[in-house]
Amino acid sequence: MLKKYSSIVIGSVIIAIAFNLFLIPSGVLSAGVSGLAILFSLISPFDTSLLNIVFNIPIFIIGYMYLGKSVTFNTFLVVITLSFFLYVIPIYDLAEDLLLGSIFGGVITGLGIGIILKFSGSSGGFDIIAMIVSRVSNMSVGLLLTAMNGVIVLISGLVFDWNIALYTMLNIYITGRVIDTIHTNHIKLTMQIVTTEGDAIRKELLESIYRGITLSKAQGGYTLEEKDLLMMVVTRYETKTIKDIVRKHDPKAFINIFETVEIDGEFAKN
Numbered sequence: 001m002l003k004k005y006s007s008i009v010i011g012s013v014i015i016a017i018a019f020n021l022f023l024i025p026s027g028v029l030s031a032g033v034s035g036l037a038i039l040f041s042l043i044s045p046f047d048t049s050l051l052n053i054v055f056n057i058p059i060f061i062i063g064y065m066y067l068g069k070s071v072t073f074n075t076f077l078v079v080i081t082l083s084f085f086l087y088v089i090p091i092y093d094l095a096e097d098l099l100l101g102s103i104f105g106g107v108i109t110g111l112g113i114g115i116i117l118k119f120s121g122s123s124g125g126f127d128i129i130a131m132i133v134s135r136v137s138n139m140s141v142g143l144l145l146t147a148m149n150g151v152i153v154l155i156s157g158l159v160f161d162w163n164i165a166l167y168t169m170l171n172i173y174i175t176g177r178v179i180d181t182i183h184t185n186h187i188k189l190t191m192q193i194v195t196t197e198g199d200a201i202r203k204e205l206l207e208s209i210y211r212g213i214t215l216s217k218a219q220g221g222y223t224l225e226e227k228d229l230l231m232m233v234v235t236r237y238e239t240k241t242i243k244d245i246v247r248k249h250d251p252k253a254f255i256n257i258f259e260t261v262e263i264d265g266e267f268a269k270n
Contacts, residue, residue, distance in 0.1 A: 014112030033125025110178025198228025
């Protein structure tokens, strides 16, 4: 648990560094709600850190409804931590060049968001929406973020100039590519769970994970002990939660995880 939350904090710090040292000094916007926070901070007296919290409040509600308490709490932690470090870390133009600022800002932002998503969190804003849509559409999180953030590019061009808009587009694209390299949430996995506590695990999984479960009987080849075999097709995002649930009920359960090449059915339906 400590490792999980430490990683979320580290990811938030990385994003704050990308914002204050590369994006904000260059006037280049980031993706999602954080990008809107940067935009309004540039044209108003309000600080990016404060706007980031205010704009994310309605997103918390959506995250709680569709992603559960765990992801919502992680999101809250990320937004608060990110806003804190945006306030603490001084704004300094490290790159002194729009192209370099856009490239390095995109890579570092993608690294931070990717780390956060990998450990079952979200940096808030469009990340939550992308994670929800990814579950039901089978599309990658990075691709969805890139598509949704087209509006940020348009706003950037209208408010500032189209050169800044193009640099913003470059930054958002790079961020999305780095996220997909780290996160890989769109990759589907098959989990086989061999346990003596099949019914208890099945009940909690159905309450926590929006996936179907195939339950069958199995027998240990060495002990001839009767066991339950649970099979699920899930995303990488969900494997950590599933393993935690299984270990809570049966520390000795055997879990086999392998990549699924193709799915024909209603996997994407919650």
